[in-house]
Amino acid sequence: MALLWATIATADLRIATWNADLSRDGPGLLLRDILSGKDPAVEQVVQGLLHIRPDIVLLTRFDHDLNGVALAALADRLGAGGLDYPHRYAPAQNRGLPSGRDLDGNGRLGDPDDAQGYGRFSGDGAMALLSRLPVLGVQDYSGFLWADLPGARLGHVPPAARPLHRLSSSAHWDVAVALPDGRGLHLLAWGATPPLYGARNPDRNHDEAAFWWHLLDGRLPMPPPPAPFVLIGLPNLAPGQGDPAAMQALARHPALQPPAHGASALLKSGPAPLSLIQPSAGLRVAASGVYPDQAVQRMVWLDLVLDPAPP
Structure with a gap:
């Protein structure tokens, strides 16, 4: 561990997010594919992480299981390649969480779209965090009700479902990790629903980004995260799909660095981000990029310079 701190203290802190294909058609299948060593999508993730070697990585499409067995198996594969992630965060999330209501309004109960977040089974395509840095604490906003968001776009949510319909399709987290100098770095992580499918999804995608804007602006009944922090995850926007207004407003928030070249890392499809990492104002960015160059x-990833803490 002393070697880890020495390495980070003299170099950049590398943060990454990957919406990799680590979701399967049923529970337990992802673990099977990780253990097999033969699944192309899993092997691409393993080799990619071993190549880029981020200190922290958020996976935004990773099947959750109750005891974190699949995530532990992936961490073991990476550890065998010399990339250790002793700290992990992947609690139960909204993907596949039964609501008991007809959320999609089709007259049937128990459809994947009746779950709090779309899911064919509990944890289908959820999120997972791997970190070489200790986790200091977590604020999990995944239970926040959509109706409690200022200006919530609820036009396609059945009125009977509004008192229980959560905003997050997967999760909204504030995960604080320990920097070597004792400070905490807050990771504001989320994985939004794609706006292309379903009547609710364009509005939900918009409001999942709007949540962070309202939180940073002090409009929600919980305190804004302290700096330094990094906005990280999956806005899941593409041209002609959904309304990018909330994401554009969030990107320009004065608490964040402007999304100029080199100040953030974005995987883009046209003018809208699919995945992004955007640091708070005051953090220094050394480099950013995508990997691999040609892939769906x-x-x-993004490298931060760890300036000394103020006296």
Whole structure:
């Protein structure tokens, strides 16, 4: 561990997020594929992480299981390649969480779209965080009700479902990790629903980004995260799909660095981000990029300079 701190203290802190293909058709299948060593999508993730070697990585499409067995198996594969992630965060999330209501309004109960977040089973395509840095604490906003968001776009949510319909399709987290100098770095992580499918999804995608804007602006009944922090995850926007207004407003928030070249890492499809990492104002960015250069699902990464803490 002393070697880890020495390495980070003299170099950049590398953060990454990857909307990799680590979701399967049923529970337990992802673990099977990780253990097999033969699944192309899993092997691409393993080799990609071993190549880029981020200190922290957020996976935004990773099947959750109750005891974190699949995530532990992936961490073991990476550890065998010399990349250790002793700290992990992947609690139960909204993906596949039964609501008991007809959320999609089709007259049937128990459809994947009746779950709090779309899911064919509990944890289908959820999020997972791997970190070489200790986790100091977590604020999990995944239970926040959509109706409690200022200006919530609820036009396609059945009125009977509004008192229980959560905003997050997967999760909204504030995960604080320990920097070597004792400070905490807050990771504001989320994985939004794609706006292309379903009547609710364009509005939900918009409001999942708007949540962070309202939180940073002090409009929600919980305190804004202290600096330094990094906005990280999957806005899941593409041209002609959904309304990018909330994401554009969030990107320009004065608490964040402007999304100029080199100040953030974005995987883009046209003018809208699919995945991003955007640091708070005051953090210094050394480099950013995507990996691999040519692929449908790519990792985005960003290097931060760890300036000394103020006296």
